[in-house]
Amino acid sequence: MSNLRPYRDVADFEAMKHLVTQAWAERGPHVECAVGDLTWRLLRNAQVRPEEDIALWERAPGHLAGFAWAYGNGDVDLLGHPLAQADAFARDVLSWVRARHATLWALESNGPLLEALQRLGCQRTPNGCYLHLALSLHARPPPPPPLPAGYQVRAVRGPEEVAARALVHRRGFGTERMTTQVYARLMEAPRYQPTLDLVAEAPDGSLAACALGWLDEANAVGEFEPTACVPEHRRRGLVRALLYEGLARMHGLGARQAIVYAFDGNPASVALYQSAGFSVVDRNLGHVVPIP
Incomplete structure (x- = not known):
């Protein structure tokens, strides 16, 4: 049975x-x-x-x-x-x-x-x-690399920015599934932490990249899922800067390890995470x- x-x-x-x-x-x-x-x-x-x-x-x-x-x-x-x-x-x-x-x-x-x-x-x-990449956070991560002029990394401002936050996800992944309503529901979830929902703001005020972090307090583990950058803002180090900022915030919240996933058929994604200090621990x- x-x-x-x-x-x-x-x-x-x-x-x-x-x-x-x-x-x-x-x-x-x-x-x-x-x-x-x-x-x-x-x-x-x-x-x-x-x-x-x-x-x-x-x-x-x-x-x-x-x-x-x-x-x-x-x-x-x-x-x-x-x-x-x-x-x-x-x-x-x-x-x-x-x-x-x-x-x-x-x-x-x-x-x-x-x-x-x-x-x-x-x-x-x-x-x-799918590669599982991990990074020790026992020591405080180094400061993020400098951003191109006019860009800034910050957390999502709150429910008033939910439409823009959903849009940067859709544009970054080329999908229409992440609607404003879906993201609003996600922001109300018990495990969602606004301080780990990071975005890169472009010089014109639009959102150019995003990285959503999660925290397992019991095991002191932080996770990025997902990360993305809209096409016209790629290759400017925005997601890498978001990772560094997220790692520092995770460390400040008590995380002593971080994890992220990447498809091995996307070498650019793998190289990005490795450039931020992650290394492959499993497949x-x-x-x-x-x-x-």
């Missing part, structure tokens, strides 16, 4: 956050996501349907030990904890993933889960991977699920 069930309500979301926090306490940064990712993934667009997109795996009723999260692009992220139950978790989740014709993702460092997926016939995809690997 499968221990997998659909996501139900906010109590499940709290249980997911608790599970991620526990996993980080034991094996961070070798965890598939950080606790801030959950809020971002849930609220980043109006198309997220958690009751359909998320499946929870329980060792016993009320004892969460893993979850699967499906996205509109055909990917499914897996997180199981503790790792000792990877075989049962993989076996139960596979049919749910197969029904969605999805690509499974699991960390390279998560040996028990990767081995379980391989025993079930899953094979690595040839289409790249999230895609797997094709076998057809029975």
Whole structure:
């Protein structure tokens, strides 16, 4: 009998956050996501349907030990904890993933889960991977590099700037999903911290780049998710300046480590994070699920 069930309500979301926090306490940064990712993934667009997109795996009723999260692009992220139950978790989740014709993702460092997926016939995809990059914040980060004349880095001013904040995201990513209404909802989330929602303001007063930070206080971990720059302002060091400012703020809030993700097929993104001091600590690997 499968221990997998659909996501139900906010109590499940709290249980997911608790599970991620526990996993980080034991094996961070070798965890598939950080606790801030959950809020971002849930609220980043109006198309997220958690009751359909998320499946929870329980060792016993009320004892969460893993979850699967499906996205509109055909990917499914897996997180199981503790790792000792990877075989049962993989076996139960596979049919749910197969029904969605999805690509499974699991960390390279998560040996028990990767081995379980391989025993079930899953094979690595040839289409790249997501790099997990980390940076120690035990020492205060160096000051940010100078900005081009007329630019400034600052936090979002508040709800009165929500439309401009949503616009810089849309323009930076070339997507229409981040509406003003969606970003307003995100700004009301309990884990959202205005002081870590950073933007670069252009000389004309428009927003040219953005970097949203999250903090896991229990594990003293800061995370950037996402970062972007609008096309006409690229190659001016704006996102790098935002990273430096964000790292200093995270350090001031008690973070002693920072993490960010980058697709290895985007070398410019990887180089940007490495230029700010991040180094690769793990890789999230895609797997094709076998057809029975």
